Amino acid sequence: DGGITQSPKYLFRKEGQNVTLSCEQNLNHDAMYWYRQDPGQGLRLIYYSQIVNDFQKGDIAEGYSVSREKKESFPLTVTSAQKNPTAFYLCASSIEQGLTAFFGQGTRLTVV
Amino acid sequence: QQQVKQSPQSLIVQKGGISIINCAYENTAFDYFPWYQQFPGKGPALLIAIRPDVSEKKEGRFTISFNKSAKQFSLHIMDSQPGDSATYFCAASPAGGTSYGKLTFGQGTILTVHP
Numbered sequence: 001d002g003g004i005t006q007s008p009k010y011l012f013r014k015e016g017q018n019v020t021l022s023c024e025q026n027l028n029h030d031a032m033y034w035y036r037q038d039p040g041q042g043l044r045l046i047y048y049s050q051i052v053n054d055f056q057k058g059d060i061a062e063g064y065s066v067s068r069e070k071k072e073s074f075p076l077t078v079t080s081a082q083k084n085p086t087a088f089y090l091c092a093s094s095i096e097q098g099l100t101a102f103f104g105q106g107t108r109l110t111v112v
Numbered sequence: 113q114q115q116v117k118q119s120p121q122s123l124i125v126q127k128g129g130i131s132i133i134n135c136a137y138e139n140t141a142f143d144y145f146p147w148y149q150q151f152p153g154k155g156p157a158l159l160i161a162i163r164p165d166v167s168e169k170k171e172g173r174f175t176i177s178f179n180k181s182a183k184q185f186s187l188h189i190m191d192s193q194p195g196d197s198a199t200y201f202c203a204a205s206p207a208g209g210t211s212y213g214k215l216t217f218g219q220g221t222i223l224t225v226h227p
Contacts, residue, residue, distance in 0.1 A: 004155075033214075040121070042201055042217030043156070058214075090155050100146065101215055103155035 003027065004104035006091050011109045013078070013085065021076045021107045023091035029102075030095060032074035036060060037088040037106075046089075049074055078109060086111050115139075116204050118218025125225050131189040133221045135202035138183065142204035146215070147176065147187050150199045159200070160187070163207075192225045199223070 004025045013019045025032065031050045035043040045058030049068040063082025068074055074093075078085045088108050092101040118135045125131045135145075143164050148156035162169045162176040162185065169176045175188040189196055202218040 006155075035217075040219065042116075042118070042219045043215070044217075045214065048214060092155075100158055100161065103148075103157070105155045106153070108153075 004091055004093055004102060006089075006104035006107050008107060009105070011107055012112050013109060015111060016080045018077055018079050019109065021078070021089055021091075021109070023074045023076065023104060024072055025074075025091075025093045025102075025104075026072060027093055027095075027102065028071070029093035030071070031093060032068070033092040033094075033101065034058075034064070034066065034074070034076045035090045035092065037090060043090060046076065085109055116202060116216050116218045118202050118221060120221060121219065122222045123224070125192045125223065127192065127194060127225055127227050129192050129225075131192045131196070131223055131225070132186060133200055133202070133223070134184065134186045135204075135218050136182075136184045137204050137216075139204070139206075139216075140183070141206045142216075143207045144205050145176070145178065145185050146203050147174075148201045148203060148217075150201065150220075156201060189223075192223075194225045194227050197223055197225050 007022045033048040034046040037043050044060050046064050047066045049055035065077045088106050090106045091104045094101045116137045146161035147159045149159045150156040160171050160174050164180045173190045178185045200221045203215040205215045
């Protein structure tokens with residue numbers, strides 16, 4: 001079945017640590033996105049990539065980094081510079097010139 | 113302005129009733145307006161979407177109404193069921209250029225349908 005796989009589902013991070021969230025898609029989509037969701041708020045765009053080896057900052061990129069070495073993969077690193085990383089992180093993808101974004105099941109990150 | 117404003121924040125409806133969620137936008141470059149449904153602990157799933165060349169789109173019990181001049185759009189859920197209880201997000205994006213697929217989301221509406 002085609003889809004977007006995010007792992008892990010739950011992640012705990014100690015303060016000062018970097019952690020990497022995985023996102024893999026087998027939909028053959030060109031564009032991939034990372035969103036952050038906080039309680040009572042909509043989804044906010046962190047980074048997006050429209051093509052391999054290229055990516056752009058979204059609205060809240062500070063404290064995050066990404067890479068896009070393969071079309072299928074778009075990992076997100078939450079660095080120690082992110083002051084409030086506890087949130088639900090969602091990865092999405094869409095076809096070139098497509099408008100519909102398909103979402104993964106999310107990773108819940110908690111700082112302990 | 114990139115903002116999309118959604119209301120109400122929460123909504124309680126009796127089974128069989130009509131649920132109505134409203135959104136307003138400011139950016140006239142937006143021309144794709146999807147609605148997403150999200151259950152707890154899951155990712156959002158596309159429910160229904162509309163382009164501004166039509167004023168209404170219906171899919172089963174779900175209808176989007178679109179008012180281009182007012183820059184407003186709304187989701188109507190007819191014959192609401194307890195299984196519809198979820199968080200609903202409106203969103204908007206430009207259709208083309210380098211911004212395709214970049215969705216701006218509303219704040220979300222928590223819908224509860226009582227049996």
